Amino acid sequence: MASDILLDANGFITSGQRARRRAERSLARRLLSAALEDSGMKRQWSHPSAALPLLVAVSLLLTFRWCCLRHAQQAAPSRGGADAPAGDAGGYGYGYVDATLAELAAVDPAASAVLRAAEALLEGNLTRAPPQLRDAAVRGLRDWLGQQRRFDPGVMAELVDLIKRPIDRYAAGGARRDGEGRRRRPYASCAVVGNSGVLLAKEHGALIDGHDLVIRLNNAPAGEAGGGRLARHVGARTGLAFLNSNVLSRCAERGGGGCRYCRAYGDGVPILTYMCSAEHFVEHAACSSAGAGAAAPVLVTDPRLDALCGRIVKYYSLRRFVRETGRPAAEWGTRHEEGMFHYSSGMQAVVAAAGVCGRVSVFGFGKDPGARHHYHTMQRGELDLHDYEAEYEFYRDLEARPQAIPFLRDSGFTLPPVVVYR
Template identity: 80%
Template structure:
């Protein structure tokens, strides 16, 4: 008797159906694991994305700063010298009033940042270079390339200009971005009344400063440095601060879930929530996105043997930052900006970004 063949329709059809169901079940399992296995390569599904967005809205470090700010305001900022108090209180009060989440601030940055610098028409700079402080800068000679941009932004008064660093980091500076801890240290003499803020203007008194307020008490230093006729000292809009905080925590939460396989809600077991914060460089990059037609990023990253800062002997990183999460953000800016949470919903069109490594 002739042996039946497997190709007979009565047998092949059930086999095909079974194979289809098996593949469907397997794919459904993989989709459930995707946020942990391939979250860096593809957007998380809607449920995971919503969870990460919700968790990223919790910022214990910022909440502590705001509570301290409200106490300072209620106490009339008594640490301030009398001649600076009114200006410091005005700055503090206005800063507290603008504390909210509003990604639409991106569309206002030309007015908030560029107009105070040059007083010109509200048009973006054609090109901007944001120069980080990583030791990887010393492995390249990007100085001339950096100086070829319309605006060069430098961080926390790292050295530039003539000398041994010039061929690596350039000489031109159009905007200094400093966190207010740096401002507080360099403005100490001005607050005491025995000097000026010239030490804060590391690139010359005509170079404006953009500062992030990480301590509300530093509005005293801001008042001291704003009293003269030099370049403006601009405080970042609190809405930009909140936006940066959410973006970085989102990327950090996502990285934690992917690398550990644990729920993102357990992120606090790795990071000290009361101290966690984005870096100065990250906020400088986001600010540049709002005021520049195209953005080039230099000196963000690390390499074996490279120091943490090109101009110091420091090798270790600060625990309050998640630099690897920030690097993922920069890669998305360069390759798939439409996938970036919060910015993709801001209604603002991001400029092209190139990251030099």
């Protein structure tokens, strides 16, 4: 009988199973009533009857069914395990990761669509690119596609080489330093400065500038911008600009195809960009061309890092959906359009910082009813393609219980201390 007690993907009894249980209870009541009628026990409880064995059998049957149900519920992922915060995982402890949610998080239709478009562009030789940039753009696109074949959380251990090494080489004037082949040290401390309007309620500028590396997002203004009033809130220094490629494309278009307007913090500040569209390798080629050789490098995030960020955020979004709606995780797509859903630029910047920094401080992530979405624009609404609340849960885990974060815990990489300033 235990095999008849089945649970859905999240460990809950389905509506059909509830109906079957109600029918079983009804049958038991009818049997009990019939036994009482036959024995006259409704009228005369003091006389034993031949129905006593039947009553005992019914009681044993109900007890056995209840025990089977309890056993099945305990063996399956509980509601707490699937959707509670990682530190309260339904009794599974900090290390518990829901296998169903992890499997669903691996499905990324948006990323698959980008790859299909990239392959089509490559077959067409990226004719959108100007002739002088076409070879460089095609080469960058081909290399990027060649790295898409596997999911590898171990990329975290390679980020110092992938990000910091080319930046250090640029700072050294392009010369290879002695011992460059040896493992490089991370930055001692990094500040990741988000764009939330909550920044204007604090004066963290000096604290931000005191970090070894300051990372800013999507060319948000800093320092003397805004008549110099922003510096005390957001700081003045910038060591790395993190741009999604939509921003890179728009600023290059504004500059007539060049990179002038993309370097909001000056030619000496490196850019790290995530490729939202394969077409943007044209702008990447423009910013990396020989004519821009004196400027700091424009790096592209490793596709393995992109995939890792995508899975982490979708896992947290799935878990939040199940917790708040009580519906199966498979129905997550009714709230989020899977073909558009994506992590934010800030989330990937934080994960990248965790890979290249010995200590990470996070500023300007969060919201307040009275604050603008971005401190430098009048926008108040959030973009539907992001699940910011799920990302905030991720940041809390990154700060308090990094060992509970799915996928990152499989990287073999020891995450640095992270502090989120609210």
